[in-house]
Amino acid sequence: MVETRAPRQATNTGPGRLLIAVYLLFAIAATSRAGLQIATRFAEAPVAYLLSALAALIYIVAAVGLARAGHTGRRVALACCSVELAGVVGVGVLSLADPELFPDETVWSGFGSGYGYVPLVLPALGLLWLWRTRTR
Amino acid sequence: MTETAPPLTSMTSAAVAGSPVDGLLATTTIVLSLVLAVWALVAAVRNRPPDRMQFAGLAVLELALLALAVVTLVALGGGERPGEPGAFFGYLVTLVCLPPLAWVLARMEPTRWGSAIVCAICLVTPVVAVRLQQTWEVVGG
Numbered sequence: 001m002v003e004t005r006a007p008r009q010a011t012n013t014g015p016g017r018l019l020i021a022v023y024l025l026f027a028i029a030a031t032s033r034a035g036l037q038i039a040t041r042f043a044e045a046p047v048a049y050l051l052s053a054l055a056a057l058i059y060i061v062a063a064v065g066l067a068r069a070g071h072t073g074r075r076v077a078l079a080c081c082s083v084e085l086a087g088v089v090g091v092g093v094l095s096l097a098d099p100e101l102f103p104d105e106t107v108w109s110g111f112g113s114g115y116g117y118v119p120l121v122l123p124a125l126g127l128l129w130l131w132r133t134r135t136r
Numbered sequence: 137m138t139e140t141a142p143p144l145t146s147m148t149s150a151a152v153a154g155s156p157v158d159g160l161l162a163t164t165t166i167v168l169s170l171v172l173a174v175w176a177l178v179a180a181v182r183n184r185p186p187d188r189m190q191f192a193g194l195a196v197l198e199l200a201l202l203a204l205a206v207v208t209l210v211a212l213g214g215g216e217r218p219g220e221p222g223a224f225f226g227y228l229v230t231l232v233c234l235p236p237l238a239w240v241l242a243r244m245e246p247t248r249w250g251s252a253i254v255c256a257i258c259l260v261t262p263v264v265a266v267r268l269q270q271t272w273e274v275v276g277g
Contacts, residue, residue: 017245021253024237025260032226040222 009133010069019129022122023063030056030107045104055107058084074130081126088112088119155272156211157204162269165200166262172197173258180251186242190254198235205232224271231264
């Protein structure tokens, strides 16, 4: 870390570390859920389970991006948080409009209601954090 | 194993009465975790890094969770089975890993945000514990 005239906080310290911790928790939750669903009853709702797997992957990559800080890490985290926000809103709307599309729960169903709406809040906080720590 | 009741009755009674994750020990871990979460939250609000109490609390919580895991393994050895084995073991492994995760992250972050991390993970732990209890009891749910 090179100290500049106006030192900026890296994405992996302070509040960022809390964010990474929550991302890790969701990475674990989504990965286990998707793994179990795909391993035991994939045929029942392939779309929902593949979506769970995708969500899990995004949580992992976002956590790594935030933890790596740096330029690339920030861009990776930015992409992940954006996709996540679009995903949770999109799937939320779709699961309300056409419940048959997702016969089984995913992390993102009902705007993440099964997880206390944290999946909805998390990408917003991630984007806010990236914006707060941006280079000018 | 020792009972010779009809299959349905034995399954139901085992699921309701014999749950190893639904006793005093499980309740203790949930209460302890919530107390620790409040303690860590107060520290975070007061702009304090994780103190010795928080690390001690995490250690005690981990010991209680390990005891819970041992009790569960003993029950499994005795022939009892969870309602949803896959999910149950997933939750059990996750549960035991949570306090060490909080410990490591709190050590890396000696600021108020370290306390916030302890608080967050101690709020998740009771949720996982309750899900653990549900996956033992719910048969085919």
